[in-house]
Amino acid sequence: MSLISTALTHSFVAALVSILGLSLLAFAVTTIVTFVFQVRVRQRFPAGATLIVGLGVVAIYLNSRLALVQFISNTGDPVTVEEAILNVSAFAAAGVVSYAGRYVGNTVGASKQLPWLTVAPDFSPLVRATGRFITVTLPEDVQDIDGYDAVKGETKKILSGKTMDFPRGLTIEELESQIAARLTDGYDIGYVDVDLDTNGSVQYLAVGQRPIGIGQTLPQQSAAVAIRADPPYSATAGDTVQVWRTDDDGVETLLGTAELRGSVQTVATLAMDKAMASEMDPTEDYRLMTLSADSNPEREFAAMLRREDETMSTVEITAESPLIGSSIGALDVTVIAARTTDGGIETLPKRDHIIQAGDCLFAIGRPEALRRLESENTARITPTEQVLEYTEQIPARSEASGDRPQTKRDR
Known part of the structure; x- marks a missing residue:
């Protein structure tokens, strides 16, 4: 010492x-x-x-x-x-x-591994009540968004009852936007649908992941198969190709047509009918011949929905629907087609088209807009992989008409 x-x-x-x-x-x-x-x-x-x-x-x-x-x-x-x-x-x-x-x-x-979330609300109750922060508590029940892949159960469990603080002075729309941004950035969520009341209380919360994988863009009754083939040098994804097989005696047989989705060296991935896919032998070598360019509106439409936040819904107009007598241009969603009671389908209807009882509207919009439309009418949210089934019922419209989907934003 x-x-x-x-x-x-x-x-x-x-x-x-x-x-x-x-x-x-x-x-x-x-x-x-x-x-x-x-x-x-x-x-x-x-x-x-x-x-x-x-x-x-x-x-x-x-x-x-x-x-x-x-x-x-x-x-x-x-x-x-x-x-x-x-x-x-x-x-x-x-x-x-x-x-x-x-x-x-x-x-x-x-850190999300330490229990600070349960401690945070107890620091200063006065700040939560009258301070410069808005305290938002998420509901215990977190819903899934139709048309999106489900979020992991562990993530939804973390979000249940979660409390978040935001600066005061925000509007309802700004607060909803900040909640969605914080959840998507912090929890790897693709899309957030949240609805608040005037007091800032969460009335509805749904989350979803963006669909991934090639299966989301395949048409109905089709499959993707990887085969041993050497596509032409100039062939790229999306080209239509013929699939030829050479027998032991040297005779070439045309198996059908397919769509090239990708290729790596001598392995090519093709999208084709399920019946044709069942005939493919992974041990055989095939010859591919590229055909002239051909549009595929169904796949392009599904791919577009997959990239964007919007999804598709079909709205059946009942006799008690408040939409009867309204024009399509008054809706907050984009209507790409309308099926009337006589069975006829009008592609890209005009904005002044009057909605009648028994009509079926093919609508595209964000999940929150479709949910509000669903709450007022009998609607069914269609997953992206089922969009092709509906679009096959919609006839193509001539490009000369110059029409395009109209939304409320266009007005």
């Missing part, structure tokens, strides 16, 4: 201990402040404010203690060169460790 006491009385060692202590003080304060800010606001603590907090606590300590000690000491010299060097060194060390505390606080506060 005498050796330690002797070492601590040395001016240089005492200065190092003081600098270390002040650095730990700045680190602890910035870590706590950054952690509380991250948990409450769900944003990273500003870098400039980190220096203010870290250096501020050191300045308060030095001004309230060290300067006071200098004034009341019997030396008569309030500021010495040694104390000035000590103060400057303490500020420099505190500034460095403050950023380390900011990193630790942000990392721990943003």
Whole structure:
């Protein structure tokens, strides 16, 4: 103990201990402040404010203690060169460790593996009630979006009852947009359908993943098969090809036509009828011959829906529907076809088309718009993989007409 006491009385060692202590003080304060800010606001603590907090606590300590000690000491010299060097060194060390505390606080506060979400709402009930934040609690029951792949059950369990804080002054639309953005960015969700009331309470929440895989773009009664073949050098995905097989005696037989989806060296992936796919032998070599370009509106339409947020719905107009007598242009969704009671189908109906009882509307829109339409009428949300089945009922329209789908936004 005498050796330690002797070492601590040395001016240089005492200065190092003081600098270390002040650095730990700045680190602890910035870590706590950054952690509380991250948990409450769900944003990273500003870098400039980190220096203010870290250096501020050191300045308060030095001004309230060290300067006071200098004034009341019997030396008569309030500021010495040694104390000035000590103060400057303490500020420099505190500034460095403050950023380390900011990193630790942000990392721990943003961690989803620690139970901060259950602690966060209890920091300040007054802030939740009358402060500058809007506290939103997600419902316990998180729905799936029709037309989208289901989100993992573990993710939905995490979202159930989750509490989030947002700055005040947001409109309902802005708050819904921020909730959707936070969920899609933080939980790897493809699309969020959320509905809030005027008080900011969540009335409805549904999540979904974007469909993935080649199966989402295959027409009905078709399959994708990988075969051993060497497509022409100029052939690209989407080309129509003939599939030829060479028998043992050298006779070539045409098996049918298919669509080239991709190729790697001597392996090609083709989309074809299920009956033709069942005849493919993975051990045989086939010859592919590219045909002239031919449009495939069904696949292009399904691929377009797969890329965008919109999905498809068929709306059966009942006798009690409030849409009877309204025009198609008044709807918030895009109507690509209308089937009347006599069985006729009008492709891309005009905006002034009057909706009648018994009509069937083929509508495209975002899930929230289709959900509102469904709540007022008898509607069925059609998954993307079933869109082709409906589009086969819709006759193609001549391009000379110049018509295009109209939405409320066009008006």
